[in-house]
Amino acid sequence: MIVDQSLRDMVGHHFEYDFAVGNSAAEHGLSASVLAHTSFKDLALFGDVPVTPWFTQTFYSVDRSRSVQLLRPLLHKLPIGLRAPLMRVAAKVLGRLSVTRETKLTPTALPMPVFGAELRRYLDTQRFGRHDHVLIHTISMSELHSAMEALASDEEGPKLHVVLRRDADEPGIRSGAWGGAPGAFERLGVIPALARRMAFYTDSIGLAQQYKDLAPGFEFQILPVPYPVPANPPERRPRRSGPLRLTYVGDARVEKGYDRLPDLMRELGETLIDGRTARLIAQSNAAMSLEDHVIARARNTLKRYPIAQVELITRVLGVDEFTTLLSEADIVILPYDAGNYRNRSSGILVQAIAAGKPVVAPAGTWLSATAPAEACIHFDTPEQLGQAVAHAIQSFDKLSEAAIRSAPAWRAFHSGSNLVRILKRDRMAGEAA
Structure with missing residues (x-):
């Protein structure tokens, strides 16, 4: 069973994660199901894989206290440059307050998220046992604590595969209510029956090292970043005629650099991205709530260009779309914030290289370290994005050839089938031990 408490629609890579893994299970002699948020309605999207709407909280909302909810409208009015540092300071302060409250209040005065209790209730209802697998690929530290508390007494329960995909030094992970990640692993250390049933993973070497440093007594294996692999390898499709298609794919978010696209057009819009040499195609939907005005301003600026130069896609796309x-992209641009992605993975990067597409990505990140060097142009600062894109346009033929050579190996590793194989192998090794 794939647990995705935030699955409400097709927005975000986590939907594709569920889809890729769920539809690969049968190759390994396993049945698959998805446990989603109670608001998820598009059950038919998964084909033969059953989906149950179940969870009442999402990963994104579970840690929003009343204080945070009151602060959000105020933060919304601040410039983006001031908002991020203030949010980091607020998270640290609220984390310390939560820990202080925990030491003074009874457990009922500081309730844990309902995630663990809801998961346990479903597992009991469906009679999940020790031969079954449960994959939780997105989880907050408070949800992890709640799952440990709910499942601690279930000695014959299923194997739990938990993927940690956020930086270990982020506020709320390094510290926070119930001790953050260090507290979670300390809690698990005194519940041997549960510890034997839990396996932990990350999807990057940097994250694995961070968590090993934080919890040296535990193992953190590295998983692929799965996505639905197309039946027809994309690099075999002939390139569309006309100007090069510079493509921004994924949600329109500040941490992914969508707000930098207007600067890119101001720099190159009269030269290389002129509608003749190249044009920009950008997914422009699904802004995060605190970023609405920043994203809207960037989108409105991009709308002023003729469609021959800039094409905006403002609706949610299905898997095939x-x-x-x-x-159809020629170059995929990833103007991501380097601080947020120094260790975090990117499903978009994986899909781009697997499709045989050269990329432009920030230096000093998982993206630049992982992408094939011959198929990736790096930029050191946001101000150098235009220079990097210009270089990619001018070197397109060479970059494209290298990306096409790299595509098959990337598809093989970053497949749902490979992920299921690793989980199944880990379970068999555990049982042998």
């Missing part, structure tokens, strides 16, 4: 968008 997204695959088509990526397969």
Whole structure:
């Protein structure tokens, strides 16, 4: 069973994660199901994989206290440059307050998220046992604590595979209510029956090292970043005629650099991205709530360009539509914030390289360290994005050849089938031990 408490629609890579893994299970002699948020309605999207709407909280909302909810409208009015540092300071302060409250209040005065209790109730209802697998690929530290508390007494329960995909030094992970990640692993250390049933993973070497440093007594294996692999390898499709298609794919978010696209057009809009040499195609939907005005301003600026120069996609794309968008791209631009992505993975990067597309990505990140060097142009600062894109346009033929050579190996590793194989192998090794 794939647990995705935030699955409400097709927005975000986590939907594709569920889809890729769920539809690969049968190759390994396993049945698959998805446990989603109670608001998820598009059950038919998963084909033969059953989906149950179940959870009442999402990963994104579970840690929003009343204080945070009151602060959000105020933060919304601040410039983006001031908002991020203030949010980091607020998170640290609220984390310390939560720990202080925990030491003074009874457990009922500081309730844990309902995630653990809801998961346990479903596992009991469906009679999940020790031969079953449960994959939780997105989880906050408070949800992890709640799952440990709910499942601690279930000695014959299923194997739990937990993927940690956020930086270990982020506020709320390094510290926070119930001790953050250090507290979670300390809690698990005194519940041997549960510890034997839990396996932990990350999807980057940097994250694995961070968590090993934080919890040296535990193992953190590295998983692929799965996505739905197209039946027809994209690099075999002939390139569309006309100007090069510079493509921004994924949610329109500040941490992914969508707000930098207007600067890119101001710099190159009269030269290289002129509608003749190259044009920009950008997914422009699904802004985060605190970023609405920043994203809207960037989107409105981009709308002023003729469609021959800039094409904006403002609706949610289905799996096939997204695959088509990526397969028709010539260069995928990833103007991500380097601080947020120094260790975090990117499903978009994986899909781009697997589709045989050269990329532009920030230096000093998982993206630049992982992408094939011959198929990736790096930029050191946001101000150098235009220079990097210009270089990619001018070197397109060479970059494209290298990306096409790299595509098969990337597809093989970053497949749902490979992920299931690793989980199954880990379970068999554990049982042998």
